[in-house]
Structure formats: structure tokens, C-alpha cells
Amino acid sequence: MIAGSASTYGIGWTTKQVKIREIDPTRRIARCVDTEGQVLDVALAIHRTGIRPQVGQVWLADRELSAWTLRAFVEFGEQTAVPAVSTSWAPLTLTNGWGPSHSEDDPPPSARVTAEGWVELSGVMYSGTVPPVGQTLAVAQLPTALPPCYRANVVLGSHLPAGAGYVRGHLLPEGVVAINISAAYTPNWIDLTNLRARVRDDA
Numbered sequence: 366m367i368a369g370s371a372s373t374y375g376i377g378w379t380t381k382q383v384k385i386r387e388i389d390p391t392r393r394i395a396r397c398v399d400t401e402g403q404v405l406d407v408a409l410a411i412h413r414t415g416i417r418p419q420v421g422q423v424w425l426a427d428r429e430l431s432a433w434t435l436r437a438f439v440e441f442g443e444q445t446a447v448p449a450v451s452t453s454w455a456p457l458t459l460t461n462g463w464g465p466s467h468s469e470d471d472p473p474p475s476a477r478v479t480a481e482g483w484v485e486l487s488g489v490m491y492s493g494t495v496p497p498v499g500q501t502l503a504v505a506q507l508p509t510a511l512p513p514c515y516r517a518n519v520v521l522g523s524h525l526p527a528g529a530g531y532v533r534g535h536l537l538p539e540g541v542v543a544i545n546i547s548a549a550y551t552p553n554w555i556d557l558t559n560l561r562a563r564v565r566d567d568a
Contacts, residue, residue: 390510463493
């Protein structure tokens with residue numbers, strides 16, 4: 366049986382069977398659809414279960430003081446796991462003097478989880494501290510709601526003169542975004558767009 370074929374009846378107006386369509390880690394809510402096709406926002410404050418809500422799962426939600434809350438995960442036999450997905454970008458916490466661009470054409474430094482199971486970054490940051498050549502320095506922290514990921518590194522776009530070297534970005538398992546540079550030069554801006562890492566299999 367697939368999740369979309371099930372319905373729950375006779376459980377009252379304060380309880381609904383819902384399917385998670387989208388998760389917003391910044392607001393800590395799940396955008397869900399009930400068995401009648403109505404869309405509702407449900408708080409991620411889960412009671413009496415240690416199961417992590419994921420897009421595509423079916424849950425029972427109930428309402429207290431007009432707010433919907435997830436209560437119980439509904440099992441449908443063999444069900445393919447779907448990674449927790451946020452189609453909304455959540456802001457990074459920038460450190461060591463780095464700040465977002467003040468241009469409306471530059472996306473703010475942010476992160477999200479893709480449907481394929483990747484934590485990916487986007488955004489341009491400006492005018493911060495860089496480490497000495499050969500060393501690494503933290504420049505941002507992932508939102509705490511994102512799942513843990515494996516380590517990754519990639520050369521990033523940056524404002525460096527031709528031939529001055531490169532900036533390499535690192536995404537660490539503890540959720541830290543770090544950089545190192547290949548030459549003693551401070552870039553005016555760094556673009557985080559190409560940095561991404563796979564969500565851990567045990568997340």
C-alpha cells in the first residue's frame with residue numbers, strides 16, 4: 366500500500382492524517398496536505414517519538430490551542446525513505462567578520478537540503494578575516510535544523526587578482542563552513558555557491 370492511498374476516518378476534527386510536502390527548518394514547521402487536499406502548516410515539536418520527520422512521510426497531527434503538531438508516524442509496510450528536504454533557504458550564521466552582500470543581485474549566504482540528499486550552500490559574503498596561507502579558518506555555521514553531512518571541499522569563486530591563487534571552501538561534519546587561501550591576499554568577496562556535501566547515511 367502506498368501512503369497516498371490511505372485515509373483515516375472517525376478520529377475527530379482535532380486530529381488529521383497528513384502527508385509532509387515541505388519542511389522549513391528556519392520556521393520549524395512542515396507544510397502538509399491532509400486527506401481532503403487541504404494544506405496546513407504543522408509544528409515540528411514532536412511528542413512521544415524519536416522519528417525524524419521527512420518529506421513524503423504520513424503522520425497523524427493534532428491541534429492544541431489552534432496550532433497543529435505532529436503526533437505519530439504512520440507506517441505503510443515497505444516505505445522508501447525520503448531525505449528531509451527543505452525547498453526554503455535557511456541563513457548561515459557568519460563569523461570572523463564576514464557579512465552578506467549589500468547588493469540585491471547577490472543571494473544571502475544560505476543553506477538547504479536537496480531532494481537528492483545534499484546539503485548545498487549559496488550566497489556571497491563580503492569583507493571578513495582570512496587565515497594565514499596554509500591554515501584554515503571558520504567563516505560560517507550551518508543552521509542547526511539541517512541534518513549532519515560528510516566533509517566536502519571545493520574551490521570557490523572569489524575577488525582575487527589574476528594569478529593571485531584561489532580560495533578553497535570546506536564544509537565540515539560538525540556544520541562549520543571554513544576557508545583557506547593559496548596566497549597572502551584578502552579577497553573582497555567569496556561566493557559559496559559551489560560548496561555542497563552529502564547528507565550522512567546515518568542522519
